[in-house]
Amino acid sequence: MTAGERPRSAADVRKEVRNGARDTQATVEQALQRAFDVKAGMDGLNIFVSLDDALLREHARGAATQLADTEPGSLLGVPVAIKDNIASLHHPTTCGSRMLKGYISPYEATVVARLRAAGAVPFGKTNMDEFAMGSSTENSAYGPTLNPHQTDRTPGGSSGGSAAAVAAGIVPIALGSETGGSVRQPAAFCGVVGVKPTYGRVSRFGLVAFASSLDQVGVFGATVDDAARGLRVIAGHDPLDSTSADIPVPDYTLAGTHSVKGMVIGRPKEYFPESLDPRVRARCDAALAHLAALGAIVKDVSLPHTDLAVPVYYIVAPAEASSNLARFDGVRYGRRLPGDGLRGMYEATRTGGFGPEVTRRILLGTYVLSAGYYDAYYRKAQRVRTLIADDFGSVFGSGVDLLFTPTTPTPAFRLGAISDPYEMYMSDIFTVTANLAGVPAMSQPIGRVDGLPVGGQLIAPHFEEDRMFAAAYALERALGDEAHR
Amino acid sequence: MTAPTMDALLANWEMVVGLEVHCQLKTNSKAFCGCSAAYGGQPNTNVCPVCLALPGALPVLNGRAVELATTAALALNCTVHPVSVFARKNYFYPDLPKGYQISQFDQPLATGGHVDIGRRADSSPIRIGVTRVHMEEDAGKSVHDRYPGVTAIDLNRSGVPLIEIVSEPDMRSAEEAGAYLRVLKQILEYMDVSDDSMEEGSLRVDANVSARRRGETALGTKTEVKNMNSFSGVERALEVEWIRQVGVLEAGGTVQQQTMLWDGAAQQVRPSRTKEGSHDYRYFPEPDLPPLVLAIDWIAKMRHDLPELPADRRARFAKDYGLGEYDVDLITANPRLADYYESVARAHGDPKAAANWVMGDVLAQLKTTGQDITTFRVRPQDLAGLLNLMRDGVVTHTAARQVFARMVATGDAPAQIAEREGLVKVNDDGQLAGWLDEVIAEHPAEVERFRAGEKKLQGVLIGAMMKKSRGRADAKQIGAMIAKRLTSNE
Structure with missing residues (x-):
């Protein structure tokens, strides 16, 4: 395993395909070869839950011909791995669950359609925690994905497969999804860039819902530019998603030319607690020093309701999940297990189809929505959620342009190291806030601790991804090799 | 012992009725997707990822459904709210593909209306309060009798837009309930919001009924009666259920709050197997749809433009x-x-x-x-x-x-x-006189009797004239002609 080897960037791939140096078939072939070389399969890193070589070669041929007579897209020839909870044609969409084993969607997600329209080739489906519930990809029905940097470590989750696919150099871009940090946390653990856009920035149509008011499709990139290119293609209003925003999408790749001089970057004290791993703290401080050296103004700020974010998240998200996952009932598609009568069939199907973490969250969500408990839990959690969002509103309203924090309290933990669900939930402590508030956030590599990547997080006001990318490009340039050392 | 008559029971007991009416809105497409909302069709042909609840599909609200629901609410004198909220009503049933119905719960489209259904003896209007009008989607259809041993599901109806019109418990008899339904149906027809056919399921009625002793003001324990498929069925079911309740109360028992199913063939009610209160629908705001925001001006315009x-x-x-x-x-x-x-x-x-x-x-x-x-x-x-x-x-x-x-x-x-067809009136006196000559010749006996004073026989002669003229002669004119001819010839 050649950990840390940098993959070809999306921009390079596109340039080569466009000027005829290579074609899409060659780029797909190279990605397949790389997947083979790094042992991405089930008996290796276990990155993909489905990857059909023959199908991909066929698609690559189709893509090359189709684009010959049209304006080449901005991701021409770029293979993009897709998380297994995003509906795509041909490959199954199983959400890492036994419940949907073999289920092939008859329609594709808006984000996948946009990727294809831009010339990209959807490249297999990546492993994930079942229905995106987890922070280590260990909750997958297909077994855990291994971290390409150290295979005894988790890649994080729930989009662990997508993060690992980029980290292993198979693809420059991958799609993930976020509900409480499921892109940023694995990006940090795998040493890649992970972006969670503003809620409403990217269509959720075709993203299998976990918690609808928090879910957002996110992008992994080997570099800031890869992520910016990916997001630019998938972002924008979709009439099929009533929660998608009709706000123009700027060209995020131009943010690389913007300066951070005079930009005010807040350092929220709640994200730098006493208990923070001092080596992680040191990496963050170094990154902030780089930004300051570029002319940014670093300012200590406070988001006082941060400690309430995880408890609020674990009421709101399971509540919505308990409803969203009701459709997996064995009646129309997916798994059906026989039982005594209708009720027996429901019980057998859902008991047999869902793993323990999904079951736990459905039970939790059902409980907090029950008559008599709704006010005490769900309604109250929504009120506190408003306070958390208001924290960001006040900080950004006080002249702060961006926030910088560690993405996670620690680098990637060992596979199997965390068995207590609550301890696992706490690994999302720095990421769930952005989902609850709906603001965009991203993680990028800012160095290593004991050979394991550390992620630094930028958080921006609603729909200010552009500003976030400007700082990310600048920081990436300033860090240079230090980001991966 | 014979069953007591309604009149005997009504002397001591009062009926209290509130109705929940589901009305299918007359839209081309479904409430949250572009599928046809047409009734019938081969099973499972008017379906798509959204109304099949495939993983990842999302609802998009049909604007026409909002217009029709608003029109109906305004016609029922309701206050239409500038902000209303869709909510999920969660329950498992095979013909409910998402495992929840998109409805409205604590912030409905409209509240506080009324309809007048007639006048009392003192000429005061009988006014029935309309508690609320909210939007929701229909479920699919379970077909139990099509294939032996299995239930088939048809999702053509899944996602068809409905409004639910909930009345106050203001009706005091089955007749008033019937009158309310007829008035409601007529208003909805005039507003052109629905096809109003109970047979095709565009209008469905559930009734809440309770009994109380005359003079009491507190409401008795109610039961919900379902499964009626006509307005007269609703009236009959209410009577039967109310008589049952009064029987229980008169025997010193208590009415159980439960759902009763009307069996139209047997003219009976029987308890539904699902116990009332066992359902906890776990309502919460639908996160896939933003709150429905209607501009005040738009509501005012809809009111102004009401048919x-x-x-x-x-x-x-x-x-x-x-x-x-x-x-x-x-x-x-x-x-x-x-x-x-x-x-x-x-x-x-x-x-x-x-x-x-x-x-x-x-x-x-x-x-x-x-x-x-x-x-x-x-x-x-x-x-x-x-x-x-x-x-x-x-x-x-x-x-x-x-x-x-x-x-x-x-x-x-x-x-x-x-x-x-030569049906233009004949005004030509010569022509008419010619026909009269023939009629007199062909009806000697009648002419004789008419002359003898049986004046009613004029009708027979006029009829014969009409037949000859194939209706083109004016009856009055030829009546006078006959009278003149037969008296002057004497």
């Missing part, structure tokens, strides 16, 4: 056309007939004559063929043309009937038919 309400039209017809209450009620029973009548009356100019023809020949014809006025071949301007021909003495009343029959059959203009 004429049945009561307004009745008042106007009585005033403008001088029609009696019975005629008005008959003609305004449905808006399409009222439109038809009004077109005829305006084109012809004599509203009474128009009313007589519409209520007589037109309704009789529709009843015979089971046709709807909107597809009736005789268009209003042609019926008015026929009335004009009569008024102007071009055709007789008898010939007009024949012309009308031809109009029904062919759709041709009346003047054209009268001309073609």
Whole structure:
């Protein structure tokens, strides 16, 4: 395993395909070869839950011909791995669950359609925690994905497969999804860039819902530019998603030319607690020093309701999940297990189809929505959620342009190291806030601790991804090799 | 012991009824996707990822459904709220593909309306409060009797837009419940928001009923009665269930809050197997849809543009056309007939004559063929043309009937038919005298008896004249002619 080897960037791939140096078939072939070389399969890193070589070669041929007579897209020839909870044609969409084993969607997600329209080739489906519930990809029905940097470590989750696919150099871009940090946390653990856009920035149509008011499709990139290119293609209003925003999408790749001089970057004290791993703290401080050296103004700020974010998240998200996952009932598609009568069939199907973490969250969500408990839990959690969002509103309203924090309290933990669900939930402590508030956030590599990547997080006001990318490009340039050392 | 009569029970007990009416909105497409909302069709053909609840599909609200729901709510005198919120009603059932129904819960589209369903003896209106009107989607259909041993699911209806109209418990008899339903149906028809066919499931009624001793003000324990498929079925079910409740109460028992199912064939109610209260729908705001925000101006415009309400039209017809209450009620029973009548009356100019023809020949014809006025071949301007021909003495009343029959059959203009079929009135005295000569010759006995003083036999002779003229002679004119000829010849 050649950990840390940098993959070809999306921009390079596109340039080569466009000027005829290579074609899409060659780029797909190279990605397949790389997947083979790094042992991405089930008996290796276990990155993909489905990857059909023959199908991909066929698609690559189709893509090359189709684009010959049209304006080449901005991701021409770029293979993009897709998380297994995003509906795509041909490959199954199983959400890492036994419940949907073999289920092939008859329609594709808006984000996948946009990727294809831009010339990209959807490249297999990546492993994930079942229905995106987890922070280590260990909750997958297909077994855990291994971290390409150290295979005894988790890649994080729930989009662990997508993060690992980029980290292993198979693809420059991958799609993930976020509900409480499921892109940023694995990006940090795998040493890649992970972006969670503003809620409403990217269509959720075709993203299998976990918690609808928090879910957002996110992008992994080997570099800031890869992520910016990916997001630019998938972002924008979709009439099929009533929660998608009709706000123009700027060209995020131009943010690389913007300066951070005079930009005010807040350092929220709640994200730098006493208990923070001092080596992680040191990496963050170094990154902030780089930004300051570029002319940014670093300012200590406070988001006082941060400690309430995880408890609020674990009421709101399971509540919505308990409803969203009701459709997996064995009646129309997916798994059906026989039982005594209708009720027996429901019980057998859902008991047999869902793993323990999904079951736990459905039970939790059902409980907090029950008559008599709704006010005490769900309604109250929504009120506190408003306070958390208001924290960001006040900080950004006080002249702060961006926030910088560690993405996670620690680098990637060992596979199997965390068995207590609550301890696992706490690994999302720095990421769930952005989902609850709906603001965009991203993680990028800012160095290593004991050979394991550390992620630094930028958080921006609603729909200010552009500003976030400007700082990310600048920081990436300033860090240079230090980001991966 | 014989069963007590309603009247005997009503002496001591009062019925309290509130109704929940589900009405399918008349949209082309479903509430949250682009599939056709048409009734029927091969099972599971009007479906897509959204109404099949495939993983990842999302709802998008149908704007037309919002317009129709708003129109209905305004017609029921409700306050339409600028902000209402969709909510998920969670329960498992095979024909509910998402495992929840998108509905509205604590912030419905509209609240606080009323409808008047008639007048009491003291002429005060019987006013039924409308608690709320909210939007929701329909479920699919479970088909239990199609295949032996299995239940089949048809999701064509899944996601069809509905409004639920919830009344206050303001009705005091089954008749009042029936009257409320008929008034409601008429209003919805006038607003053109629904097809209102109970058979096709566009209008469904659940009834809450309780009994209390006369004089008491607190409500008794209610039961919910479901599964009625006609308005008269609702009335009958309410009576049967109420009698059951009174029986329980008179025996010293207590009514259990539960759902009762009406068995129309057996004319009985029986408890549903699902226990009331065991359902916890776990309502919460639908996160896939933003709150429904309606501009105040838009609501005001919808109110301004509301079609004429049945009561307004009745008042106007009585005033403008001088029609009696019975005629008005008959003609305004449905808006399409009222439109038809009004077109005829305006084109012809004599509203009474128009009313007589519409209520007589037109309704009789529709009843015979089971046709709807909107597809009736005789268009209003042609019926008015026929009335004009009569008024102007071009055709007789008898010939007009024949012309009308031809109009029904062919759709041709009346003047054209009268001309073609030779039904124009004969005013030629020579021709008439010739026919009379023949009639006298052919009816010697009747002529004899008429001359002897049996004046009623004139009718037979006029009939014979009409037959000869094929209705083209004016009855009055030939009556006078007969009288003159047969008396002057003496």
